[in-house]
Amino acid sequence: MACVYRMSRPPLPDDADIRLRRLGAFERSLATLPWFAAAGSPLDTSERKDVAAYLTSLGITFQTIQETPKWSDARDTVNRKDFSPQWWKNEEKFRQGLTQQASAVLGEDMLHTRLTRISQNASDLLQGTASVALSRSDIADAGLAKSAAGAASMAVHQAALALAANCSGEHPFAAKFRLYQSGHWPLGLYDGVFHIL
DSSP states (O other): OOOOOSSEEEEEEEEOOHHHHHHHHHHGGGGGSOOTTTOOOOOOOOHHHHHHHHHHHHHHOSEEEEESSSSHHHHHHOOOBOHHHHHHHHHHHHHHHHHHHHHHHHHHHHHHHHHHHHHHHHHHHHHHHHHHHHHTTOHHHHHHHHHHHHHHHHHHHHHHHHHTTTTTSSHHHHHHEEEETOOOOOOETTTTEEOOO
C-alpha cells in the first residue's frame, strides 16, 4: 500500500516549522485517499474502535453503531429531523480550543492561511469524488454529493487543525478522520445511534 499520512503519530516537539511540514504532508496525502470507496461496506474492528474512540473522546453517549448499507439510505438518514445537536456543539468546543492552541504557535494569520488553502483544495477534490462514488451506485443526486463532500471537507479541516495544534492520533478529530481515510462517511448521531455509510 502506498505511503499515506495517517494521524497516528505521537506529538512532535513544539516547533512551528515541524507543524507546517506536517500540514504539508497531510495536504499532499489527500489526493491519494480512497474517499467513499468503502461506503456501505461493513466496518472492521479497528474502524469500530475509531467510532467509539471518537464519540467517547467528544463526551458523547451513544447506544449503538448503525452501518448504513446504501447511498439511498444515507440520503434518508441525513434528512432526518432527530439529529443530535450536542454532537456538533462538542465538536465546536474542541475546534475552538485547538484554534487557540495552534494560533499560539503558528500565529492567527498563518494558521488561517494554511487551513483555508487545505480546506479549499479538499473541497474541490471531494465534490468530484463524491459524485463519482454516487454514480457507481447509479445515483445522480447533486445534493447528496454536496452533503458528503461538505462533511468530508469539514473532517479534513478538523484533522488539519488537530495537526496544527500538535495533537496525536488519540484526538477525536484524528479518529473521525481515519474513518474517512478508510473510505467511509460518518453520517452523524441520530436519536442516540451513530450512523455511518
